[in-house]
Amino acid sequence: MTTSATRQQITGARSIVVKIGSSALTELTTGLDVRRLDALADAIEARMRAGSDVIVVSSGAIGAGIAPLGLKARPKDLATKQAAASVGQLALAHAWNTSFARYDRTVGQVLLTAHDVSLRAHHANAQRTLDRLRSLGAVAIVNENDTVATNEIRFGDNDRLAALVAHLAGADALVLLSDVDGLYDGDPRKGDATLIPEVGGPEDLDGVIAGSGGALGTGGMASKLSAARLAADAGLPVLLAAAADASAALTDASVGTAFAPRPQRLSARKFWVRHAAEATGRLILDDGAIRAVAGARHSLLAAGIVATKGRFYNGDVVDLADQKGQTRARGVVGYDAGEVAQMIGKSTGDLPADFRRPVVHADDLVAL
Incomplete structure (x- = not known):
């Protein structure tokens, strides 16, 4: 396979996040597969000894808890999922610890929920923990905290969690390892599907059909592609x-599908606003305001607001939508919902002095 610029970036990354899917670590009837986990730890350790920092986002907690609890399939109800996760997280952490102990490498477990990443203070705390573990030469094993996550507040799958962690930790590359060897233009199990080795942009994904997860996981190709x-x-x-090609993936990135990054990296704050934070409200804007904030990236002024929805406070993230209801941008609002309601449609000069700053400043705004 030709070594592209993207693969060279991955090969030379100083800091990397490696996400490992449930199907790569567990079997439905027997639980954790220690042999496969050891092979992955070998590949990760080799990359670390070559000079890279590695954070592992490990699925498999629920899958690891299914067999010990005598369950016959992945549970569908929340309570049983959380029970399986409580058993499986212990087994998973112990297995990673035992595997890396062969190299005298210390492991630290980091359990996160969507709420942790959506709140700026929690987001910063998680970042500091990951940074300190790396500086101490330990391997951070990150997983969604399924024992306390709910259907309403959760990442939904560890693929998206891995993407969020990669940016949160300031990593240089993300590697997603599972039971598939890359992105195809169709279902490879049905034949007539072709591997897509490089994705340079959205145009390379035209016509691609991605499926949902399997028996042990919640991801599938759709979530991997999204992440x-x-x-x-x-x-x-x-x-x-x-995952079977982990050694090659972490050595020279000569396998799978490589996704090229956008030329300029989003700042940590703008990434948080766009992808991690939970929107607590919604501002409906007129056409002129939509052009200003989504097109020209200008600050949002009160004159362009048509209506507000939801209860939000100064410092919350809100969606900015057009009058058809389509979300066009997100941003950090500078006022409470009640204050914005009184400002709707008014020009800056008609507002009291304390209300003349932008409703959403350009520095805290991202177009979607």
Whole structure:
């Protein structure tokens, strides 16, 4: 396979996040597959000894808890999922610890929920923890905290979690490892599907059909593709490959599908606003305001607001939508909902002095 600029970036990345899918670590009837986990730890350790910092985002907690609890399939109800995760997280952490102990490498477990990343203070705390673990030479094993996550507040799958962690930690590349060896233009199990080795932009994905997850996971190709595009949009090169090819993926990135990053990386704050934060409200804008904020990236002024929805406060993230209801941008609002309601449609000169700053400043705004 030709070594592209994207693959060279991944090969030379000083800091890397490696996401490992449930199907790469667990079997439905027997639980964790220690042999496969050891092979992955070998590849990760080799990359670390070559000079890279590695953070592992490991799925498999629920899958690891299915067999010990005597369950016959992945649970569908929330309570049983959380019970399986509580058993499986312990087994998973122990397995990673035992595997890396062969290299005298310390492991630290980091459990996150969507709420942790959506709140700026929690986001910063998680970032500091990951940074300190790396500086101490330990391997951070990150997983969604399924024992406390809910259906309403959760990442939904560890592919998106990995993309968020990669940006949060300031990583240079993201590698997604699972039971598929790359992105295809169709379902490879049905034949007549062709591997797409390089994705330079959205135009390379025209006609691609991505499916949902399998028996043990919640991801599937659709979530991997979404996570890869999220990370690439944030400025990170991404490699999607099979866990069985982990050694090659982490050595020279010569396998799988490589996703080229956008030329300029989003700032940590703008990435948080665009991808991580939960919007607590919605501002409906007129056509002129939409052109200003989504097109010209100007600050949002009160004169362009038509209506407000939801309860939000100064410092919250809100969606900015057109009058058809389509979200066109997101930003950090500078006023409470009640204050904005009184400002709707008014020019800056008609407002009291304390209300003449932008409703959403350009520095805190991202177009979608």
